[in-house]
Amino acid sequence: MNERNTPNDSGILEEELVAYLDGELPDAERARIEKRLASDAACQRKLAQLQKAWDLLDMLSKAEPDAEFARSTVEMVAIQQEKEVEQLQVNAHRTKWLMFAGGGVAIAASLVAGFMLASYQLNAPERQLLQDLPVIQRVDELRYAESVDFLERLRREGLFAGEGEDAI
Structure with a gap:
């Protein structure tokens, strides 16, 4: 059975092949990749390209940081800490x-x-006095009124017309 690479499958296949080269796959996944490698030429080419890249990376010399690098890094960290x-x-x-x-x-x-x-x-007492001022001004006149209803009738008839509606 020959599996074909789709555009979505290509990225996943590459990730799986990298994990295969690193030895990170569980046995079941490793067996599945090996089965695919046995039947898929495109997959074999991709694995060969990745293996070549791995081999080239292994050939590179590993740089060891010198004392100056460590000192400058520590200084940069110290300066950054001072700023913080x-x-x-x-x-x-x-x-x-x-x-x-x-x-x-x-x-x-x-x-x-x-x-x-x-x-x-x-100021509450003064406000109450101001509110009661019309009644206080007419206290002598209102003292002889028979009732509040009588005063209301007089107001409706216009007896207090020049003094506004709220005169009493």
Whole structure:
């Protein structure tokens, strides 16, 4: 049975062949790949290309880092850490300032709200007097009224016309 490569199958096949070359496949998967290799020439060519690349990589010399490389890397890490510490300090200072400012705003808002509430409570008697002013101004006249209904009838008939609807 000859399996054909589809565009989607090509990437998966390459991954499987790389794992096969690395010896990372379980026995069942390895047997399946070997069976495919026995019957599929395209798969054999792909494996040969990958094997060639592996062999070329093995021929490359491995570079050993020298002391200067290690020293410069450590210096770069130290510089980066210093920058991060400075940034953390700046952020901590900014956070402290924002918390202080927020507390000041909250205190100011509380003071304004307290002032407004106290002012409202202290002015309550005066507001009631202003509301009752039309009645207070006519207390002598209203004292002799028979009832509130009588006063209502007088208002409807226009007796208090020059003084507005809410005169009484």
